[in-house]
Amino acid sequence: MPASRHHWLWLPAIAAAFVLLVWSTGRRSVNGHAPLVVYCSHDAVYAESILRQFEQELGIPVEVRFDTEATKSLGLINLLLQERERPRCDVFWNNELLGMLHLQSEGVLEPYRGAGWKRIPQQYRDPEGNWTGFGARLRVWIVNTGLLPEATEASLDQLWTDNPRTLAVAKPLYGTTLTQYSLLWKLWGPDQLKAWHRDVRQRGVREVNGNGLVKDMVAAGTCSAGWTDTDDTFAALEAGAPVRMLPLKVEGRTIVIPNTVAIIRGTSRRGDAELLVDYLLSAQTELALARSTARQIPLGKVPDAEVPAEVRELLPRAAEGHDLRDLLPNRDACLAWLKSEYLE
Secondary structure: OOHHHHHHHHHHHHHHHHHHHHHHHHHHOEOOEOOEEEEEOOOHHHHHHHHHHHHHHHOOOEEEEEOOOOOOOHHHHHHHHHOOOOOOOOEEEEOOOHHHHHHHHOOOEEOOOOHHHHHOOHHHEOOOOOOEEEEEEEEEEEEEOOOOOOOOHHHHHHHHHHOHHHEEEEOOOOHHHHHHHHHHHHHHOHHHHHHHHHHHHHOOOEEEOOHHHHHHHHHHOOOOEEEEEHHHHHHHHHOOOOEEEEEOEEOOEEOEEEEEEEEEOOOOOHHHHHHHHHHHOOHHHHHHHHHOOOOOEOOOOOOHHHOOHHHHOOHHHHHOEOOOOOOHHHHHHHHHHHHHHHOO
């Protein structure tokens, strides 16, 4: 075969490779910016619009990976631990705190104390800036108003003694129920928590796989009340279910579960990562989350008139929440015990 003809045969492959290179380069760069890689365990239905608004306003493209695991943020936390030597992620938006505390203890996070960090109250941010909280949920009682029309915080607490069979809770191996158990481990001590837990299980409390199922059982009247979060309760109210919420308190204080955001150590996009962190910690973002159907509670100062009325009612509750920043050792010990109860 003549050499010239041989070269012509390679032209389609070369052209295809060139097109692929141009497409890839265009995808990886907008207005001179490489995309910022964000891992996000907050529900995509709420987070996607905020991240796309950031793209539009600042001209920085974002590639986002959402966690679709049933255990919420655990999948992304494990991935970040696996990737720590060669990080792919620049910014982690978590939907709770304990996982972020774990990443901090493993040296995965990089401190940043910018404008957003400064506007968040001290109890909802790491002093060194490794992570910062925003847009929170509360742990609450969800109550079926047809079954318990006169329910109070005191009467609901009494149900644990009188008839736990009528109550629903999520298994406490993960999520916000694990946060609650970790706090009880700290405040009550291991012996009291273990005795209480085994007692209500033996007497028939309904354990299910997640807060959403607690919400569904109470809304349907299968159970009269249960433990869940404000976002699940608002979803039930939005659907017209006969439910209401009451704050779930431990030793007189609420349990506040913030979103958290952090920069991943080793990022090559430090400047853009800082811009996104400050954007997520802004009043603009907290108000967007408050107006979403999840009705998340601003932690920094925002104009009261711009907060939906049902969220405004929760602002004082968020201000009286337990400080959870030192909860990681309790989480580790409590989780080890829970695994022996459920998994062995």
